[in-house]
Amino acid sequence: MIRIVLVADANLLRTALGMxxxxxxxxxxxxxxxxxxxxxxxxxxxxxxxxxxxxxVLGASITDALDTITKQQEDCAVxxxxxxxxxxxxxxxxGNRVRAVLSKExxxxxxxGALRRVAAGERFIEPAIAAAIVRGNSxxxxxxxxxxxxxxxxxxxVREIAGALFLTTGTVRTxxxxxxxxxxxxxxxxxxRTATQANWL
Numbered sequence: 001m002i003r004i005v006l007v008a009d010a011n012l013l014r015t016a017l018g019m020x021x022x023x024x025x026x027x028x029x030x031x032x033x034x035x036x037x038x039x040x041x042x043x044x045x046x047x048x049x050x051x052x053x054x055x056x057v058l059g060a061s062i063t064d065a066l067d068t069i070t071k072q073q074e075d076c077a078v079x080x081x082x083x084x085x086x087x088x089x090x091x092x093x094x095g096n097r098v099r100a101v102l103s104k105e106x107x108x109x110x111x112x113g114a115l116r117r118v119a120a121g122e123r124f125i126e127p128a129i130a131a132a133i134v135r136g137n138s139x140x141x142x143x144x145x146x147x148x149x150x151x152x153x154x155x156x157x158v159r160e161i162a163g164a165l166f167l168t169t170g171t172v173r174t175x176x177x178x179x180x181x182x183x184x185x186x187x188x189x190x191x192x193r194t195a196t197q198a199n200w201l
Contacts, residue, residue, distance in 0.1 A: 002119045005046050006032045007065055008054035008081075017052065020108045027115060038065035043072040050118055052111075055082040055089040056104070056186075058193060063092045070096050077118045082129070084183065088197035090129075101125045139200045140182050148175040150201045153192045 004021065006029060008014045014032040021027045031046050035057050043051075051069050055062055066089075069078060077099040082090050093101065100118050102111065103126050117124065141149065144165075151161045158176075162169045176188055185191035195201050 002027050002050060002115060003030050003046070003048045004028065004115065005030060005043075005048040005051045007035055007038060007051055007069075008032075009034045009036075009057050009061075010054070013054060017111075021112065021115075024112060027112070035061040035065040038068050040068055040072045043069055043076075048073070048076055050077045050079055050115060052079050052081065052115070053093075053098075054104075055080050055093060056084055057089065058190070062089050066093055066096050066098070070098075079114060079118050084185065084194055094125075099123050101129050103129060139198075141179060141195065141200055145175055145179050145182075146195075146201055148172055149179050149192060149195055152176065152188060153196065153201060 004027060006014050006017050008017070014034075018029045018032050021029050030048055031042075033042065035053075038061075051073075053062070053066065053069070066078065069076065078093070078097070079100045079102060080090070080093045080098050081102055081104050083104040084090065090101070100114055100123060102114050106114075106126070114124075139146075147165060148161055151164060156164065158169050158172050161167070162172045165172070167175075176191075179185075179195075180188065180191045183191050183194050185194055192201075
């Protein structure tokens with residue numbers, strides 16, 4: 001039996017993953033926790049084989065959780081899930097003995113297969129993520145997109161950004177939407193966080 005701990009801040013994601021994995025005879029979810037709740041005592045108590053960790057978390061709690069898991073349970077594997085190929089959390093995970101990285105766009109069958117591969121001792125990174133890493137963290141944003149996002153990061157409203165850059169509010173919104181799509185972010189704040197961590201601003 002492969003014992004699994006799910007670490008994700010979104011309760012819906014934890015619940016959905018738990019339900020999806022519960023139908024497999026060889027997989028057992030022993031705990032579902034948020035990254036801020038990861039502690040040495042909790043990690044030690046679970047006696048898990050694999051920690052499935054959602055990397056797309058605002059704040060430093062996810063890197064702290066990864067440090068705690070990998071230091072506390074050296075024999076335990078970590079399978080990381082991410083939707084952002086250029087995040088600081090992913091870079092941290094790759095430097096922290098994380099055994100596998102999988103895109104959150106994968107299907108349930110892909111995740112189940114990945115868990116079994118990890119349990120068997122395999123190490124892998126999903127090809128699309130690996131390709132992004134090989135390309136490096138070159139800045140995907142144009143100069144104007146950087147200007148717009150930098151002002152947004154400073155707390156300016158769409159109208160204020162438009163005035164500062166001599167653009168229409170519609171154009172500013174288009175730039176922001178394009179940036180969010182390019183980075184693979186979930187929101188403007190998420191795009192700002194990712195771009196800041198990647199030193200793109």
